[in-house]
Amino acid sequence: MTALLEAAGLTKFFGAVRAAEELSVRVDEGEMVGIVGSNGSGKTTFLNLATGYLAPDRGRILLAGRDTAGLSPRLITRLGVARSFQIPQLYLGLTVLENMLLSLAARSGRGGVWAPLYRAPWTDEGRQILERFGLEAYASRSVGELPEGGRKLLDIALAIALRPRLLLMDEPTAGVSTEDKFEVMDTLVGVLRQGRITTIFVEHDMDVVHRYSRRVLVFDQGLVIADGEPVTVLADADVRKAVLGHA
Amino acid sequence: MPDMLSVEGVWVGIKGVVVLRGIGFAVPPGGLVALVGRNGAGKTTTLKSVMGLLPLSDGRISVDGVDLARVPAYRRATLGIGYVPEDRRLIGPLTVADNLLLPAWAGGLARPSERLEWVYCLMPDVRSLAGRRAAQLSGGQQKMVALARALMSGTRLLLLDEPFEGLSPGLGDKLAATIRQVQREGLSVLLAESDVKRVAFVQETYTIERGEIARPAS
Amino acid sequence: MRLLTVIALDGLAYASWLFLVSAGLTFTYGVLRVLNLAHGNLYALGAYLGAFLVLRYAATGSAVILGYGLLLLAALVVGIIAGPLIERVFLRRVYSREEEVQLLLTFSISLILEDVVKLTWGVTPMFAEMPYTYLGRVRLGGVNYAWYPFLLTGIALAMGGLLWLTVTRTRLGKVLISVITDREISSTLGINVPRVYTLAFTLGAVLAAIGGAFTAPMFSLVPGVGADVLVISFAVIAIGGLGSIGGAALGSIVVGLARSAAVYLAPELDLFAIYFIMALVLLFRPQGFFGEIEVRRI
């Protein structure tokens, strides 16, 4: 079987800082994979490489067998890879619903300069998606009025609205309070299962990784130092030392 | 005797979002205090506010009894505050030695060469890097140089943002030892950290959650 | 052969002039990240004040040699008064606003200064050629050429060298590099960033005014000269890369030679030649020769 995402020998340096070295990752259709590692261990860099935001110094990335070398984030997105961000990337000058409508318009590929953005099928679907994320009440408010947690959710909702085959999430629960974390993740996982979206997510919170991923990759200074089930991997003393700084 | 750093009822917003909700805590003279909280809890914002990189919408920050409200950002270094940002932020095109000497050239440092020598003695690894360009260093090395740079101006108070992040365990231990040593030499230290277990060596810990001090523990 | 010599000599003169003007523009942009649309007007102010002083001085019948000092004086007066005034009173208030607002602000200052020149010196052309003619001429490769353009080249080289030495060899230069690389961290290191900004803007203004004052003896001055200068120096720094002094030097030579070639070979196309080269460079290297592309952190 061809892997949905297969990265081989990815290497990326920023000056002398190693962000990725001989990084190889394989993710199959239907998986939910967590990535852990301390700050600066190369997690976000990996997402940036996988989505074409950065070009690797060496190595290659295959998407369902197709080489994505030289493709821009836009083209990779159009191949079915969506992404959410550590710091929500939103259109602060537009309303929450408009943010969502733009995602739906982009998915349809029908830009157009005459028919309005507000059109029934999109507004209906947009509101539905917002509702599932509990953002319905903010639909006609500007994004600037959304609280931080809401921005984070909208950021992910915009990616999911694209109906991707593969979703990459960068710290989906960062900035979400401890009490709400699991609720947020439950909502997310529900939507992802329903849409049968293969997911890779970067996460700081070990409990979240434990609970929601079947497989976890541990990054340390640009290397994958462990790959396996959360129970075994996260119990490993070296891993704990690398990620948490103590065994 | 006033606290070396005192933060009282500070509110700060970034891009329309309230990040700090009336936080308050203090670092006593010669104290070693940790601010512990998850990513996004407001640790970095707190340190940046002390350094004057973010405006307060309410509250008061003072260093050794001096209200910082009337001290512009660039004058705070001359109060003897050193700051190590989370992402190192060395001046890449300059050498390590130049990076260390920048606070001296900015005009706020008495006897820079003595101070430099003191820093080099404290951190011999940094001395051996002196001639290299900052951009050419590895992440761990940059982290150490950033600390060294903060020690140049930080004669009284040191603010460290996630100093252990991305360091190998060995380097982390070295760093912790250095921090304790400068504290013994009289500096007050405030460090922000996401993992409470890594700051077992500090005297006092404040937990910050969603922009509020959850519980002052010790 | 004679034609080639003339083209090369004119190109050199032209490049020197371009460098003096565009070095200031690109330097200011490099430090402040604001493109000063009033740069051309500072040039015009320098030129008019220089010409005015020289003419007044010549009327007294004194030694012409001191006229060169007057040109320099004019440039310094303009730069040192207008520079801090514009930066402290106006620009400083819009650093936190969008790039287009900053451009609009410098544009409004440009409009105001345009009329300041007209109100002060009127609209009749002004020409102070004494410093030009005083230096006499020289025979070079069969061409009878004036000395004055070489003075301009000398000044351009001196200014360029001085800037380069300052940035690479002095503490001030390192402080500048620090501010350019990371303004926020620089201020936590104790660097008075607002003062560095004022200084950099003033230096840019002085350079503009020097360019104006020392070319005043070569052309007759008419209103609107500022806009022409701005448009051409933009081409120069776009070719070299915004913010790069070396880029400005390279751009000046390229544009200078191209224009002087066009003037002799196809006079209708002189402006066209410059922008054709600029478009060509940008097509293959969008950030110019020495420009850098900024990547947004996500």
Next chain:
Amino acid sequence: MGPRPRPSPLLPLGALVLFLLAPLVLSGWIVFLLTVAWAKALAVLGVVLLLRGGLLTFGHALYYAAGAYAAGMAVKYLHVREGLALLGLALLAGVGTSALLGLLVARYRGVYFALLNLAFSMVLYGVLLKFYAITGGTDGLGLPAPPLAGLRPVAQSLRLALYDLTLVLAALLIYAAHRFSASPVGYTLRAIRDNEVRVEYMGASVWRTIYVSYVIAGGLASVAGALIGLSVGHITPDLSFWSQSGEFVFVAILGGTGSVLAPVVGSIVFEFVRNYAFELSPYTWQMTLGIVLLVIIFFLPGGLWSLSALARRLPRRGAPPPFRTSPRDGAGAAGARTADQAREPRGGR
């Protein structure tokens, strides 16, 4: 739920009817002034559309002149007489030129965008000036009174006919611009101003959006140029000069970018004020403009149009900020304790 509440079309339509009837009571020169104002408003509208995407151009007069000269040369060399055909040719020229230059310009933002446009407009200025044999140099070209839709209006009513034509054409194009603004591409343009990275990560093309908007803006300006040429009867290279581009930008900021109607308001106010002020003191005219611009930047960032919101005392929440000039991080601005922070320059990172 349907589309979000739109402003009622009755008000603009009523205003249009009033303008169409205005010549009954207004003197000839005021009608002429209004013709000029409405025509130029189209060029300004192009500038406004681009500004909504955060793109400031100092060379929009390029397309203005391209339209005017396309009409002028069509008369001189192709012996086209029909006014509507001339307008069509002008539009074609504007769209063609912007489609070509847009290939290069659409990759740029900020200062590059502003000044590349300026540079190209000055090239056209130079060409128009120097190719005397073809363009008439500083003398320019004449545009004789055209027949419109085959009808040749008598001399007295020509002005009126041109006024009506300008008004109707402008109204149609403004409506089209309104549709564009509300379309996916129009919204994407505004999104680009906020966050290009996200636009690309949605799979939409930043480049294409800017390119399309640029061509539309160019087309609008070229029609404006031809209308001016027909109304004045004569065109000169000055149409492409930087000060003309600067004027468009000035009027755009004066009117504000909050509505597609704002350029009309700005343009009419501008033409009337200029008419009086210029006579009063020709040497201080630009200075006046500069000072007014400063005042708008610091005290009325939404332009004249934002006054209408003030008048209604109900600025609709969630509506796109007209011409966003407040700092992006609005927080803390209220009670900036460390006063020097507010004044400190933006980061260069």
